[in-house]
Amino acid sequence: MKRFENKLAVVTGGNSGIGYATAKELIREGATVLITGRRKDAIEAAATELGAIAFVADQSILEDIENLAEYVRNQYGTVDILFINAGIVGDMGPIEFTKVENFDNVMNINFRGAYFTLQKFIPVLNDGASVVMLSSIVASMHNSNSSVYQASKAALNSISKTAANELAARKIRVNMVSPGPTETEVMNKMGLNKETLTQIRADLTNKIPLKKMGSAENVAKMVVYLSSEAASFITGSEFVLDGGLTL
8 A cells, every 4th residue: 555545735836846746756655636836837737747636826825825725625625745845036136135026025935825824724734644844955054145035944944843833732743844956947947047057056066965966856755754654753853955065
C-alpha cells in the first residue's frame, strides 16, 4: 500500500517548480492532490499533466483563500496534507529605494497570504494532519538588496512555530522546509539574460560545499517525508536543504 492512499493533499502554487514536483511525488505515493495557481491556463495544464485537481486562486487575495477552503470542505470534507508553497521573490534593491508596491506584493503573498491560508484551513484539517511551509535559507540571512523577501520568510517561520504549538493538541504538525539555491523557473523569471543566469549559477555552485544546486525534487521528497508517518514526532522544525551553503 502506498503511503498516502485515501489522503487528500492541497498544494498552493502547484503549476511549476517545487509545488509541481511535490504534487507529482504525493500523487506517486497515492494521494489525491489539489493544486492552486493564479493563472487558469497554467494550473489546468499542470493538473492535466499530473493527474491532479486544479483550482484557480491567488494566495494574496483573501476571498480566493476563503473560496478554496470552502470548496475543499464541501467537496472532500477534510485535508490530510497542506503544503503552503506559493511565493515570490519580488524586486531586489536596497531598503532606501524599496517601493511600497513591491513590499506589499511580496508580503501579501509570502506572509499575509500564507498566514490566512493556514487560518482558513485549520478547521478543515484532519486531526493528525501535516502542514508544511515553504520557507528559505534567507529567513536567517541579512544580505543586502533582499530585505523584503528575507523579512517575509522570517515572519513565515515565526508563525509556523506558533502554529505548531497551537495545533499540537490535535496532533497537527507544522514544519518548515528552507531550500538554498534551487534550479526552478524562478531564476528564469528574474528578467536576466542567459549569460548572466549562467554566471549566477556558476558562482552559486562554487560557494556550495557539495558543488551543486538543489532541485525541486529534493525539496519535494522532504515535504513528502514530513507529511508521512515516519515524521509523526516532528513539529515546529525547520529543515535546511542548501548543500552546506550556510555552514
